[in-house]
Amino acid sequence: MPNRLATATSPYLLQHADNPVDWREWGDDAFAEARRRGVPVLLSVGYAACHWCHVMAHESFEDAAVAAAVNGRFVAVKVDREERPDVDAVYMAATTALTGQGGWPMTCFLTPDGEPFHCGTYYPREQFLTLLDAITEAWTRQRDAVVRQGTAIADAVARRSAPITPEALDPAALDRAARLVARDADQVRGGFGGAPKFPPSMTLEHLLRHHARTGDAESLRIVERTCEAMARGGIYDQLAGGFARYAVDADWVVPHFEKMLYDNAQLLRVHLHLHRATGSPLAERVARETAAFLLADLRTPEGGFASALDADTDGVEGLTYVWWPQQLREILGPDDGARAAHLLSVTPEGTFEHGASTLQLREDPDPDWWAAVRSRLAGARAARPQPARDDKVVTAWNGLAIAALAEAGAVLGEGAYVAAARECAELVLRLHVVDGRLRRASRGGVVGAAPGVAADHGDLAEGLLALHQATGEPRWLEAAGDLLDVALARFADDAGGFFDVADDAERLLSRPKDPTDGPEPAGQSSLAGALGTYAALTGSTRHREAAEAAVTAAGGLVRQAPRFAGWTLAAAEALAAGPLQVAVVGHDDAERAALERVARRATTPGLVIAVGEPDAPGAPLLAGRPLVDGRAAAYVCRGFVCDRPVTTPEDLAGALGA
Known part of the structure; x- marks a missing residue:
């Protein structure tokens, strides 16, 4: 029988609607039930395209013994981190404070007042059952101590949200940040650090802007090296375009196969800007193919863009995407099959698992031959089972897509890109703005209840401003101004920065405020960038001053860890060079x-x-x-x-x- 998640709008929650675990959605009712029964809350946070979330679901949440233990001793709450980033942020802070690391699925045990007293991530079935027994024992025999621990952790989480020391980002500070970023670059493989290796989208945009402002050659070299390494590696889909979430190795060969809207929107824009700066044919090709991927694979019937394609197909990671040499010969014939295997690094030993290989394109092939081969391989792959699609429309990520497509359409002369950006903007403004306030997400034309966070306002405003510049239509400029006015009124702090949630949002353990740019722009940096662009387009000194204050508020982060302030630095470079x-x-x-x-x-x-x-x-x-x-x-x-x-x-x- 379906559980309480059967009526949810989140695809992730719906994946768990048939679990024997008696899941509830996040809300006051769940905690009231925990108080009534005198039991802890089991909070499980994940997202629809998460591989290890699927593994834990199959091992534990679909298991009758686990379900009996959970249902009898806990109130179980499921949260889609993409739909409720505020809940995720608060309990991820607790998880990293307790364990030194985080990730998804996130597994937290809470008091009925929502205070976390034990946190972790993925647990195998037997370990999870042992943990449930231990939590039950502690709650039964040492409840006062457990509650005190939860209160102490909640207080620590609240203290961690204290503001970062402001510091002006003048040209000297920007030059220093670029030097520090360059020092960390992988000079051979591109990107930063070792394995796993993530696309550094916002840092690449920062370096492109720094090069444009100063002429710094090293900044441009880092971008060129990284973009080419990603584009030629297995992290890039050589047949259909678009990038996977990250590579598990340092050479960009083996991806974690989920494909996220926010990654691809940002990487489309980076490759567009690299092409604009250098004339690179490879960067132009990748920008066009990534735009084609967005339009073909992520566009929803309503005109928005879906959140992600899953890492798994039929429970097997990468099943849709990997190849064996024999498959290439069967599809292309012996000669072209052997030639394609050499070109795409499909080897008898394999580059992935069980002798399978991801597709790489380390050199430029004959364009006519490759176009025909690519088409045949893509057709054969389309006949395979396909990964599931998380088709919820998230405001912030659709804002990133609007910006990328509008700008790409204007620069490359592709009217279809601009038309898609316009249709998406119309959908989001029509559906996601309810009684003058922005909502976080919708699915199938039905808007969810979760309120928009700061990043929703900043990223959507960024997209609308790009669309205004691409089309000349004044309605997008006006709508962006409305969003920014709400942000200034409801999200601003007293130090020039922005909280992640509005002042009238649901009260959690703390009011989240994280200026760190992760896989997508932070709420504060997204607003800083949009405020600066709006000021340049309108001449508004109020918005210019707010943009300058927002980047100054993150100055301490820039000084300590500039690679985790990529969009703040991109906004600061624009302010330094403009208006x-x-x-x-x-x-x-x-x-x-x-x-x-x-x-x-x-x-x-x-x-x-x-x-x-x-x-x-x-x-x-x-x-x-x-x-x-x-x-x-x-x-x-x-x-x-x-x-x-x-x-x-x-x-x-x-x-x-x-």
Whole structure:
């Protein structure tokens, strides 16, 4: 019989709806039931594409003996960390404080007041049963001591959310941060550190902006080396485009196969910007293929973008994606099969498990031959069982996708990308804004109850501002301004930074506030970037000052660990270089299009673009910028103070180069 999760909107919770464990969703009812029964709460946190979450579910939560132990002695609560990042953040802080590490599935035991007294991650079945017995014994015989421990841990978690020391990020501080990041780079394999190796999306964007502002060659070399290593390795899907979550090795060969929207949106943008800076054909190809992956594999019927593709297929990690040499020969014939096996590093020994290989593309093949082979292999792979898709639409990650597609469409001249970004923005604003407040996620056109966090406001505003610049449509600028006003009113702290949750959000053990950029921008850094862009587009000093205060609030983090402040540094680089504005005015004709193409190829951080008719409503940059002798013209401005307008692409390129 289905349990209480059968009515959930989260795909992760629905994966557990048929467990014999009597799961409940997070909420007051669960803790009231724990108080009524006088038992602890078992909190299990994960997400739909998580491999080890699936393993623990199969081993333990689908097991009758485990379910009997849990149901009889605990109130069991399941949380989708992607739907409730606030709950995840609070209890992950407790888990790392107690164990020195974190991860998913996260397993915590709480008092009926929500205070954690024992935390961990994945437990094999027998170890988990032993743990349940030990927790029960302690709760029964030493409850007062257990409750005191929970209170002490809760207090420690609250203290950990104390603000970081502010520190101004002037050009000297930015130069120092870039040097520290470069010192940690893997000079041979690309990226940073050893295994496992994660795509450093925001750090790459930071280094590209630093190079654009200063000309620092080493920053660009790190980006080029890392992007090429990822693009040629097994972490990149050589047949369908898109990146896996991370590589388990230092050479980017074997991925953890889940494919996340937030990774691919950010990496699309990084490769687009690398192509824009260097003309790299490889970076352009990867940007286009990653955009194609988003549109083909993650787009939902409603026009949004799904959260992820699973790491597993039919319970087997990587089943859809790996190959044996014999399979290539069967599909392509003996000659092309052998040639493809050599090209793609599919060996008799294998690069993955059980003699299977991931696909790498370490050299550029003959393009016509490869296009035909790639198509045949992709067709054969499509006939295999496919990974499940987590089809919830998360506001923040859709904001990242809107930004990437809108900008890629504008730079590469792909109207379909911009159209997809527009449709996604329309969906999110129509469905996720309820009574003037942003919600976190929806599924199947039904919005969830979880409120939007700071990152939802910042990332969506970032996407809307990119869409405004790509289309000239004023509604996106207005909507971004509304989101930022809510953020300033509801999320700001007293030190220039931002909490992760609003001041009227559900009260947890502490009010989460983490400026660290992890796999996606932190709420604070996402808001800093969007505030800076909005200020450049509108001339608002209030938003400019708020952006500067937000990056200053994270200055202590930048000084200590700049690799974990990538988006803060990217925002700071834009503030240091800008505001630089380009207003392109003219009728919708070839003259205006030629000027627009030059403007969109500029790499200067802090640059914003407005394109349209003179004095077009809702575009402050276009106000008071007339045509020149009836011709389209471009105005290069700093703080809305403009140089003499130019009318040729060559003169605009010169002005931007200067």
